[in-house]
Amino acid sequence: MEDDKIKELFTNFQPEMSSSLQFMAKLQKNMERVEILKQHSLAIKKRNKLAVCIAAAIGFLMGVILTLLFPLIGSWVSTFSISLPHLQISSFTIDYSFVGWIIMAVTCIITALNAYEIALVKLTPKESI
Amino acid sequence: MTSEQFIKHVEGTQMAFRRFLVALCCGDAALADDIAQDAYIKAYLSCKSLNDIDKFNAWLFKIGYNTFISHKRSEKAFADYEEARNIMSLETTDSQFRYQELYIALNKLPDKERTSVLLYYMEGYSIKEIAELEETSEDAVKQHLSRGRSHLRGLLSNS
Numbered sequence: 116m117e118d119d120k121i122k123e124l125f126t127n128f129q130p131e132m133s134s135s136l137q138f139m140a141k142l143q144k145n146m147e148r149v150e151i152l153k154q155h156s157l158a159i160k161k162r163n164k165l166a167v168c169i170a171a172a173i174g175f176l177m178g179v180i181l182t183l184l185f186p187l188i189g190s191w192v193s194t195f196s197i198s199l200p201h202l203q204i205s206s207f208t209i210d211y212s213f214v215g216w217i218i219m220a221v222t223c224i225i226t227a228l229n230a231y232e233i234a235l236v237k238l239t240p241k242e243s244i
Numbered sequence: 245m246t247s248e249q250f251i252k253h254v255e256g257t258q259m260a261f262r263r264f265l266v267a268l269c270c271g272d273a274a275l276a277d278d279i280a281q282d283a284y285i286k287a288y289l290s291c292k293s294l295n296d297i298d299k300f301n302a303w304l305f306k307i308g309y310n311t312f313i314s315h316k317r318s319e320k321a322f323a324d325y326e327e328a329r330n331i332m333s334l335e336t337t338d339s340q341f342r343y344q345e346l347y348i349a350l351n352k353l354p355d356k357e358r359t360s361v362l363l364y365y366m367e368g369y370s371i372k373e374i375a376e377l378e379e380t381s382e383d384a385v386k387q388h389l390s391r392g393r394s395h396l397r398g399l400l401s402n403s
Contacts, residue, residue, distance in 0.1 A: 121396060125366040130266040130343060132273050138258060139251075142284055146247065149285060 166234040174227030181219040188215055245291045253300050254284060260367065261304060267362050268312055271347035279315055283308040305367070306377045309359055316355065349399035357392035360385050 132138075181188075245253075258280070265276035287307050294303055350358055359378060363369040371389070375382045 118393070121361075121393060122365050124346065124400075125267075125362065128263065128267060128343070128346075128366060130263060130271065130273065132259075132262050132266060133277055135255075135258060138262070138277065138280070139255060142254065142281060143251070145281060145285055146251075146288055149288065150247075 162235065162238045165238060166231050169234040170227045170231035173230035174223050177226045178219070178223045181222060185215060185219070188218075245294060245297065247288070249297075250288055250291055253297075257301055257304065258284075261301075261308060264305065264362055264367060265308060265312065267346075267350060267366060268309075268358060270351040271343060275315075279308065279311050282315075283311045286311065302369070302373060302377060305363065305369075309377060313355065345400065349396055352399055353392055353395055356380075356384075357388045357395065360388035361392040361396065364389055 261283075262276060262280050265280050266273050269276045269279070283304065287304055294300065350362075353361065356378065360374055363374045363377065364371070369377070371382050371385050375385045378385065
């Protein structure tokens, strides 16, 4: 079999296929589905970003409030240690300011995480829950 | 590329693309259509990355070829050749029967040889373009073509 014959064989190759209209209709339907999925994933990304922003803002706000209240917290801890002398809290030589900062940080993180969860729930459309 | 432009391009090229895939799938038109749909969706999702619209066809054939290869890899065990031949004989129409010997011969060629032969003889791609499409060297394509040709000659002259 010669080269030209192979070429001729493939040039005249006309296999039986489904109609173009049917194929295009199916393709357009698939493309519409892809668009719906794309929009859905875009909305989820947007929602997650917004929830992160809200959580960060609330965490920051909580941090500011607690920092402003820090002197009050310090005095409250010292009052608490004086009122309970039998526990001898001061004898442990605990650095109350360090403990106070740790408590503040943990509170901020927990508040931010909760804010993120709540924001996600509130921002999710009711139909998709 | 907007979706309207994409559809316009697809309408103009889908027959040649599907014809190539039917030959690549050795006459399995349903599988070829599935691969074509998959390839078009992949192309649609990444058509923003295509800068040169003139290269749409070559780009699409590359996606089609890769989709075919990944489909073959995912299907661990292909149906036995003889079984496929029997199904073909029972269910084929006259038009498919016309190409039965060609499909059998194509089925015996390795994927790379089959793709090179089809792209070269059916679609008229140059060796350089085929090398880019298959992500291989021009020498390798020349070798695939030479081997594919001699295999086809042997298989088709026997039948």
